[in-house]
Amino acid sequence: NAGVTQTPKFQVLKTGQSMTLQCAQDMNHNSMYWYRQDPGMGLRLIYYSASEGTTDKGEVPNGYNVSRLNKREFSLRLESAAPSQTSVYFCASSEVRGNTEAFFGQGTRLTVV
Amino acid sequence: QQQVKQSPQSLIVQKGGISIINCAYENTAFDYFPWYQQFPGKGPALLIAIRPDVSEKKEGRFTISFNKSAKQFSLHIMDSQPGDSATYFCAASIYSSGQLTFGSGTQLTVLP
Numbered sequence: 001n002a003g004v005t006q007t008p009k010f011q012v013l014k015t016g017q018s019m020t021l022q023c024a025q026d027m028n029h030n031s032m033y034w035y036r037q038d039p040g041m042g043l044r045l046i047y048y049s050a051s052e053g054t055t056d057k058g059e060v061p062n063g064y065n066v067s068r069l070n071k072r073e074f075s076l077r078l079e080s081a082a083p084s085q086t087s088v089y090f091c092a093s094s095e096v097r098g099n100t101e102a103f104f105g106q107g108t109r110l111t112v113v
Numbered sequence: 114q115q116q117v118k119q120s121p122q123s124l125i126v127q128k129g130g131i132s133i134i135n136c137a138y139e140n141t142a143f144d145y146f147p148w149y150q151q152f153p154g155k156g157p158a159l160l161i162a163i164r165p166d167v168s169e170k171k172e173g174r175f176t177i178s179f180n181k182s183a184k185q186f187s188l189h190i191m192d193s194q195p196g197d198s199a200t201y202f203c204a205a206s207i208y209s210s211g212q213l214t215f216g217s218g219t220q221l222t223v224l225p
Contacts, residue, residue, distance in 0.1 A: 033212075033213075041217055042117075042202055042215035044215070045214075048212060058212060059214075092156075101162075102213060106154070106155055107154075107155075107156055
C-alpha cells in the first residue's frame with residue numbers, strides 16, 4: 001500500500017533553474033496539499049487542491065505553481081529556483097478538507113545553490 | 114504571523130517520564146486540533162486529534178488536553194519510551210478552509 005508517493009527524494013538545482021516535484025496518492029482522496037518544512041518554522045502550506053480541477057494558494061505561494069493533473073496527481077513547479085526555496089517539500093492528501101487525517105509523503109529535499 | 118505557537122522547541126526526558134508539549138492558537142475559528150509525529154527522513158504522521166467540544170482525549174499513552182477559553186492545547190506522553198524520540202507538531206484547522214496550520218515543532222529525546 002503506497003499511500004502518498006513523491007519524486008524525486010533529493011534534488012540540487014542551480015539558481016534560476018526550473019523543476020517539477022511530482023506527487024501521487026492511491027487512496028482516492030479528494031484533497032491534496034503541498035507544504036514546505038524549514039527548521040524552526042514547522043510546515044507551511046504552499047498550495048492546496050480541495051478537489052480535482054481546483055487549486056488555491058496557501059500561506060507561502062510566491063515562486064510556485066501547481067497542477068492537479070487528475071484525482072491522483074498533484075505537481076508543484078518551481079519556474080526559477082532561488083536559494084530561499086531550499087527546503088524539504090511534503091505532499092499530503094486527505095479524504096475531506098480539514099478535519100480528517102492528512103497522509104504525508106516522505107518528502108523531497110531540495111537544495112538551490 | 115504564526116497562528117499556532119508551540120513550546121518547547123526541544124525536550125529531553127528520561128525513560129518512563131512524562132513528556133509535555135504545549136500549543137497556543139489565536140484564531141477562534143479553528144475547530145480541529147491534531148498532533149503529528151515525525152521521525153527523521155519521514156513525513157509527519159497523525160498521532161492523535163481533538164475537536165473543541167471535548168476537553169481531553171486519550172489514546173494509549175498519549176493524551177491531548179484542550180482549554181478552549183485559554184486557546185491552548187497540550188500533548189502529554191505518559192511512560193515515555195526511547196522509541197517516542199521524534200519531532201512533534203501541533204496543528205489547527207478550520208474545516209471550511211481545508212488548511213492545516215502547524216506549530217514550529219518540538220524535538221523530543223527520550224533517554225534510555
